[in-house]
Amino acid sequence: MRSRQRERDRRRSPTAERHADSLRLALMEVAPAGLKKTRLMAVTELSRSQLVRGLAAYRELAGEKGWPPLVWSAADGYHFCLDADALEEWERQWADVKFTQISRVITGVLAPHARLFPKSRWVQYIVAQMNAVQSALDMIARPQTQ
Template identity: 80%
Template sequence: MRRRSPAAARHADSIRLALMEVAPAGLKKPRLMAVTELSRSQIVRGLAAYRELAGEKRWPPLVWSFQTGYRFCEDAEELEQWERQWAEVKYTQITGVITGILDPHARLFPKSRWVSYVVAQINAIQSSLDMIAHPQL
């Protein structure tokens, strides 16, 4: 488990309480900052802590969209759609790491055991994210 500061946990709880008051609607970051009286960096740390604490404390899942900002979501289909979009973003990011860093590294050091291992592991992650983002249901 990652270590979080007590302040980040308090910020997460402030965010949770603010979103509970407006549920099922959501709050965009500027409004969330105003309601909780937290700075932008405190909101960012609070959101990260929320994601860690949500599973531990059985808090509802938190999703974000351009239209509504941050809000709770307990609809299975909507959560699956959000998770697929998240997997697509991570797939794209990992593809960039592979093409921009790992492939050139492997070309420079073709006999490197380290780079061979990293390439194999990252390719497996990329494949898993692709299957999540584009399921063949």
């Protein structure tokens, strides 16, 4: 676990961390409202690519530094969310999107690969792992009510 954390820290540049902090400060000023991407770029004076790297760095740093969760919605743009129900709904939607993406990889890439090379240990392993991920995402996105 620590080696993964060190590797992630090496990949994240100090510049990306500065961009993340700029985003945090800009959003703190307008909280609880949010900012759409173009307005956030204007306020922070970041380019589109800098914004993308800053958002990725923010998500990595949020847990480490105790920053509030950052989510995006069509209505509010990027904003901090401290409502448990709203966060759960966002997480379910995120899991549903990833479920769809994983499903498409399985059916469009892995299944044809498995048909071409049915004895490949690699493809058997990756199909099993991706099916497990797909199942977990499905359970997150669509929990069974009791």
